[in-house]
Amino acid sequence: MDPAVIRVGLLGCGNVGGALVELVDEQRDAIADRTGMRLDVARVAVRNTAKQRAVALGPDVLTHDALAVVDDPSIDVVVELIGGIEPARELILTALANGKAVVTGNKELLANVGGELFEAAEKAGVDLLFEAAVAGGIPLIRPLRESLAGDRVQRILGIVNGTTNFILTRMTEEGSTFHEALAEAQELGYAERDPTADVEGFDAAAKAAIIATVAFGVRVVAGDVYNEGISGVTPADIAFARRLGYVVKLLVMAEADSRGVAVRVHPAMVPADHPLAAVRESFNAVFIEGAAVGDLMLYGRGAGGRPTASAVLGDVIDAAANRRRGTHAGLGMLGKARIRHIEELSSEYYIALEVVDRPGVLAAVAGVFGDNGVSIKQMEQEGIGKDARLILITHTAVERAMQATLADLRDLDVVDRVGSLLRVVGSG
């Protein structure tokens, strides 16, 4: 029997879209043998049709009119790889209303207006798949949605931003400063010229919102995610962390229990023997703690044209197969959870204080911790004279108490500067 032809309409042919066209060409026969479906990238919309592209596309395929692609009745599956909110949102809503399955890699869109899009897909009875939106090539959304559908995910820890992981790896292994490591990341093409979205944690926060939505079946948007970046992390923090048996990572942490859902992104000290501590360079990994399955870790390339295109293509095949079977894979009814504010969450903390070098400093500092009910687990004094510094690790404390402690420390005349505050990842 001849394979069924599935006509794909691609919106955007940049890094990921271009790699997708190549991958479909390479894999077309194998996919047809395996699935009985032959993929045809029938229309491709771009902003500038005159631009030189790595992939050859005929004039009957290439267009600057994205709306014509989502309105084309012969298209079965629309793949959105433009990025940003508009016009991606409008194009996806139109495609869904036209009864087409949609695949997207657009984390910004899903983390901000995902609810509206999932509802539209549900209403139209078609797929809206987005494996590539979080952790690029790593299969994460499908394992969460399908393989773990019968389990209860309790906590997810993730390294989902390759740029910051590269920077922190250089700072850890070569003693580079943040700015030196960032410059190297920019030279190698791992960081954008304006690195804000990556280094200040906004990219990871958008991904965290999507992860929490899928893992806990509740609606979480980017604005619900507490977010701190890595630009304040110093080589001294990293060296201390290492001496104490930790590695510093920019972590996504998503947790759910009877009190609600907590989703945060911040630099954290991860025990050196934790599997996430071994995730180096620009790699990503997501560590899942399930009630029945226990600990799982998914590891791989979180960005890049080909790895991301691999995830997109998996979704295209899934959407096409569902379409032929007359089914679709929705997220189900997304509940509304109470979002827990950072102030009520608990952690162990690492704090670095620049202090004056004179008797009585330790007692004054310890007194502030005691007054706020934060108990000190470990304390070290470093340097002398102008370089005197106190490094403290606390027992588990509530963020509100820790922030009050910091405010009081800033008022102490023996403290010159309150430096980094890093949260220490423990068992929960």
Ligand SMILES: NC(=O)c1ccc[n+]([C@@H]2O[C@H](COP(=O)([O-])OP(=O)(O)OC[C@H]3O[C@@H](n4cnc5c(N)ncnc54)[C@H](OP(=O)(O)O)[C@@H]3O)[C@@H](O)[C@H]2O)c1
């Ligand atoms: N790059 C990655 O590693 C990666 C990883 C995971 C997820 N993603 C996501 O994948 C998506 C695409 O990323 P990318 O890196 O491939 O972006 P990109 O290289 O900037 O490509 C964007 C494409 O969209 C086209 N475009 C822009 N506005 C358009 C419009 N109004 N109508 C039609 N086409 C339009 C551009 O056309 P021209 O070519 O004519 O300029 C270009 O081909 C984003 O949502 C991104 O967050 C990317």
